[in-house]
Amino acid sequence: MKRHVFYLRLIFGLCLILACGRTASALTNGVALTPPMGYNSWYYWYDGITEENMKAVADMVVTNGLKAVGYEYINLDDGWAGYRDSNGVMVANSKFPHGMKYLADYIHSKGLKIGLYTVFGPTTCAGFPGSMGYELLDAQTYASWGIDYVKYEGCSFPNPLSVQEEKCFQMRDALMATGRPIVFTMSTGPVLSWFPDAMNSWRYTGDNDVNWESVLYHIDIVAQTPGMAGPGHWNDADVLNIGRGWSTKTEDKAMFSMYCMLTSPLLTATPFPSQLDVLTNAEAIAIDQDVAGIQGICVRTNGELQVWCKPLGSANSNVKAVALFNRGTNAANITATWSDLGFSNGLVSVRDLWSKVDEGNFQTNYTANVPGHGVKLMKMILQPPPPPGTNYLSDLNWVFVSATNNIHLDKDALNHTLRMRSISYSKGIGMVPTSSVQYLLGGVVSRFHARIGVDDDAGTGGSVVFQLFADGTKIYDSGTMTALMSPKDIDIDLTGKQKCMLLVADAGDGAVNDYADWANASFVLPAKANFGVSRVNASSVVFSGAGGIKNASYYVLCSTNVTLPVAQWKGVQTNHFDANGNFSFTNGVGANSPKLFYRLQVP
Known part of the structure; x- marks a missing residue:
């Protein structure tokens, strides 16, 4: 089944670094301050989900290490809804014999959270009951069950683009009114400035197909709007397209790396042992979950070869995640220069986040050979200059x-x-x-x-x-x-x-x-000592200042001509900075002394 949302044609290979129309303010429900991580049922079970297999997934996430690295949501996509009772309350279908509250309690008992899917049309994409006309009641029902995450779509509604803003705010307000913190995400049309006010994340990509072109398409869509992402509001590149039988391990690592660079939610449909080496890379996950929430951007492109950069900690940080991304089929060298990455000149340490190897320090650029459909994902740190x-x-x-x-x-x-x-x-x-x-x-x-x-x-x-x-x-x-x-x-x-x-x-x-x-x-x-207060007495001039090397020597030079080379200035005093790097000295001057210039020299 396809969720046909609203596609935008892109030329693959372009670096899309576009700004948004206005600065967005975030939805203030206090959740998704970093991109949500967890499981989504669609790409493995489609609408065949059951109570037992969702319990099994929750057990697996706890025992196989996914929970330990941050995966927490067990999200049921289409296929769970059954019918409405005489009061209009939604009841789960027969595949969930104990009801949804039972399943929510079970998942919560594992230290995890649970999510559900619904639509603002009368029926879901798979033909199950939707939420049209029952938005407030459904939100209250979800909260009473203990639901932590709601995914919303427009299936079966005529011309959903024409009402998506109205329907989005309607469900947002209904969820907010419950008082329960619930992540709210929606499949949408082209990204608009009001999205962060209404949703914790939005998916404008459509569903992933099982091919490399689909991966590139989803990356390019999300790359259009980096300025919209931030704590509590994220561009969603869709459920990870990993472990579906079509991709190589190199491609899996590339997909995961680029989702982390894009600060996309990390939701997997395949929490299985064969994927754990990719899904549990804690150093890559830390890039995605960085508290600053800055989406990475492409800073250089050369045909199918790209350099991506994502500041960590703050926008002006000297710590950055860097991805050398080879979209093509043949291995190639890719170079990132310090000017590409926004580093000032200096020594930069490089750590490979897949091999977990510190590769050393580099001066002006870094080059690596990257396989086709591959990524070299790194953490780079500009080393601070040593102190005086x-x-x-x-x-x-x-x-x-x-x-x-x-x-x-x-x-x-x-x-x-x-x-x-x-x-x-x-x-x-x-x-x-x-x-x-x-x-x-x-x-x-x-x-x-x-x-x-x-x-x-x-x-x-x-x-x-x-x-x-x-x-x-x-x-x-x-x-x-x-x-x-x-x-x-x-x-x-x-x-x-x-x-x-x-x-x-x-x-x-x-x-x-x-x-x-x-x-x-x-x-x-050398110290960068600075003159501070100066004063003139009857027969002397007194200088003081700060910024020297504690207890180190300094020399006071004097000249009547400020343009003379330093070697021609006269030394008038040798002294020491105090334990705090401060200094003070007095120099005698006669009543008829000419204009004098003073200089502080540090060895």
């Missing part, structure tokens, strides 16, 4: 490492405490030749500090070379260092540099006991 002051490299995210088993954070190459000449160090990096680790600087780092040498674990053997590269150019080379040599303290200028690589090389005599330590390896970010 000293930042140990072992606490920072690297961009690239040549071999992770050769890099040891806060340990030496044998995973022991960093130790040189009997002095131990709690921070640093232990390495062996030949290995390297690269960090993104972004032009904000001023200095690199470290104490370098061969670790005491090497005994009297071991010889290495320490090298530092900035933006591809070698800027430091230690020469050969052996276990018999004292450690060296290095202080390297990195001002304006974008990338930095630490490399340890063999000194040419083999790699035996070549345990290299970068003790206390750190980047220094």
Whole structure:
């Protein structure tokens, strides 16, 4: 059976990023603050649902892990209604011998919720009694049974589009009047601005067919109106088209991923073991259920290849769900750039939500090979820049490492405490030749500090070379260092540099006991101290301000010409920020002093 709602022709492959006519206000019934999750009976049972098979589904949802990851509604679609008694009250048909309240109580006893289907016409799509003329009574009856979810359609009503607004608000008001929190969803015509005022979700897609083209059609329909979605009101892409015998596992993962990106309700007709690896992916579900309720949008398209982005937590968040979607049949590389995703320049960590693997940190873009009819679903996080002051490299995210088993954070190459000449160090990096680790600087780092040498674990053997590269150019080379040599303290200028690589090389005599330590390896970010209040006394000027590095040094420079290079300014004072990063200094001035300019310099 088909529910013939009102289709819109789309060109498959387009990214549809359209705004709605007005800002929508939500239905205030306090439910569906995240997209509803659960079961819908139609695509498996059609109108053959019974009391026993709905109880069995509820039992299955509890025991197979679906309830544990958020599926809670057991929704009976068409086929349950029977007849009206002498008072007009709806009675379930003979397939539900104990009545609907009994079934609702059973489902509630499992910690789940129950939903029902009805229409505003005289009969349902399958020919069972509808709600026309009984809207208020049916709403009261559903509430008395303990119904938690109502799906509404226009079957058997002549020209349903002409009355859908009237009928929708009529049932909404009837349900609200019961005082019971009931999710209200409806199959509709094209999305209109009043929908969020009337419904918790709306389905303008029609039924899913068992083919890939239908999947794309439903995605493209929902993609038209991202601005309408939000807590309590959702674009519904229809019941998941998974497990119906036509799709591959790659296609199932793609469908589920895109529903999550679209913040669509997640309703399955197939809660069976063969589908659980897809339906219970908690990390993908978290994308759909994100409390901000922002629908993802397509931000780049190239033929059949698309990049989708969905902010998590807030519209301006640095945490985003990203889907590389291959609508075509052949595998292809898809690239997402940071500008596509709304990230500022910086280091972005990437986690694959299907393989459950952290793939590392990337600088300006990310590329993956995506199979035909497949999706690469990821969570990306723009890493915040390190704070002003000293930042140990072992606490920072690297961009690239040549071999992770050769890099040891806060340990030496044998995973022991960093130790040189009997002095131990709690921070640093232990390495062996030949290995390297690269960090993104972004032009904000001023200095690199470290104490370098061969670790005491090497005994009297071991010889290495320490090298530092900035933006591809070698800027430091230690020469050969052996276990018999004292450690060296290095202080390297990195001002304006974008990338930095630490490399340890063999000194040419083999790699035996070549345990290299970068003790206390750190980047220094200059403070952004700001002048605050200044005042002039009879013979001095007093400056104060905030925003420095606590307890760090600063220099006060003075000049009569503000355009001079900094190197030509005169140093007049050296001082320290206090424990809160505040500063204050006084400089004497004579009665006939010329105009003076002051500058604060932080090492």
